[in-house]
Amino acid sequence: MWRRIVCSIGNLFKMGAKASKCKSPEGRSFPFLEDKSTIEVMKETRTFFILRGLPGSGKSSVAKKIVERYPSISVMASADHWKISPLPKESETDSSRYDKLDQQIKQCLGDKQIVVVDDTHHTRERLDYLFDLAKEKDYIVFIVDLRPANNDLDSLAKSNRNYTVQQLKLMEPELQKNIIPYYFGWFLARQDAEKMRTNAMDFLDEIWKNETFVEEFVKYAKSDSKENFNLKEYFQKKPSVLHCTTKFCDYGAVPNCESYAGSKIVGDSLSRCFVLKVSALFITPRTLGARVELDEDQQLLWPKDEEAVGSGDQVNLPHSSRSHITLACAPGEHAVQTGLDLLDILKAEKSEAQPHPQVRMEQGQCCCLGEGRWIMNLSNSIKVKTLFSGFYAIKKSTAE
Structure with missing residues (x-):
């Protein structure tokens, strides 16, 4: 599968x-x-x-x-x-x-x-x-x-x-x-991107067979038809090029993007190959994504203003915790939501004292965090080949 x-x-x-x-x-x-x-x-x-x-x-x-x-x-x-x-x-x-x-x-x-x-x-x-x-x-x-x-x-x-x-x-x-892009990031090689898409669809197929997931997820899904709900059709909005964003710049409108674009580490990394480690797949009523864990060299490209993220309950997450690949979005949602959903899931994993319902799947343990939030930590991580660059075409919708 x-x-x-x-x-x-x-x-x-x-x-x-x-x-x-x-x-x-x-x-x-x-x-x-x-x-x-x-x-x-x-x-x-x-x-x-x-x-x-x-x-x-x-x-x-x-x-x-x-x-x-x-x-x-x-x-x-x-x-x-x-x-x-x-x-x-x-x-x-x-x-x-x-x-x-x-x-x-x-x-x-x-x-x-x-x-x-x-x-x-x-x-x-x-x-x-x-x-x-x-x-x-x-x-x-x-x-x-x-x-x-x-x-x-x-x-x-x-x-x-x-x-x-x-x-x-x-x-x-x-x-x-310097030409400032909409965002900088790692762009997946075409073959690896297609395999990631296939893995995502396989994940949806397998988790949809679990009654616990179906009963819990459908309650929170933004759909008028709960009885004829189709998980794959729900996540039809998919990015044409899979990538992992490092710095959102909005063509220079975001603070510190000029210094980031002009930094030596960015200049040395442009067009260079990097291998990213995908450690988990996650799903919420809004997004379907893959968690990316960066190594020490890749961490250098993660902006310092994206350091540990805290919340009202004082849950702090390590640097680059938001690193991810958006695989699909629900209707009306934008890709930027995927990273926010990942942070929300990671905080919930750390803060909730009660044990979470878990489902054993072919590629790892899948955990329910409530409100339609599920994460499967992979038994064997997935390695994807990427090239570091930026996205330049004018975009009118919100992106990550």
Whole structure:
């Protein structure tokens, strides 16, 4: 019934942008080009690389290396190929210049696992357009910022005679800004994500066979039909890309997100492979989720402002207790509720003195905490491969 995710830690080592501070593109370390474990995970994940920088900053060189590293599954879409010269300040009337390039990008998305776009990408309007394209096809976005050593625009202009120093200066301010995503997090590799979804559905199938669960859960479920209640249909709202959020940023509106995005640990971790440990599955009348337990290195990416969480009854939880993967939500609920439900469950486990009703299941002990809250601590944890990045496309609904 259950499909286990088998992952060899020895053979392994999930959207964000940080400026390169190296003296040249050749001197910068890129996990997706050099780290063997990251390269293996990239090969089984849909990724969308947006190379960003002034003309002559080395974008084309990096783009070619990506395509060479991932032959047959990658493609480069280049503005230079279509003879599109970047304008210091783009306008809506300039967008038609990108028609042929955009047509190529759309054709590549879905046909190739790895799509690389080589252009200056110095306007937010252009970036937002590409973010939306990636979101439609469920690609993980990686922004690769390339900057001239010591901001030496004179040398850059001399090596690239098509642009004057003044023209480069007009493009530079926007390129110096870090692009803050909606949230940072670990994004599951496609195969592991599908197996997690399968495990979640198996969990629902098995727990629904238990009369104790059915009687207790249905009382609290937000459904008009209690007699014909269907657990799987109830949890139809599922995220298209499974991930474990570290920092919710709301594109820069959340306090401390700028410092988090600009931190060395985030910059060093972007596009890198991480193996997460799933230790439990839990269900409430609002959400279905998986608890993630972070190791010491992964803890470094968990924001300090998410430290121990307390409640009115003075129950304190360890750092990163909220770490989770949202698997599904009930109608009207948002993914952010999953982490709140997990904290509520963990507090209940610690604070309630009376023994909880328990059900032995195939993969672990399932415990009822009342009010439709159940958690199954896995006998054998599930390991999932992820890539660390950020989600950039504009979202209008609440997320985690």
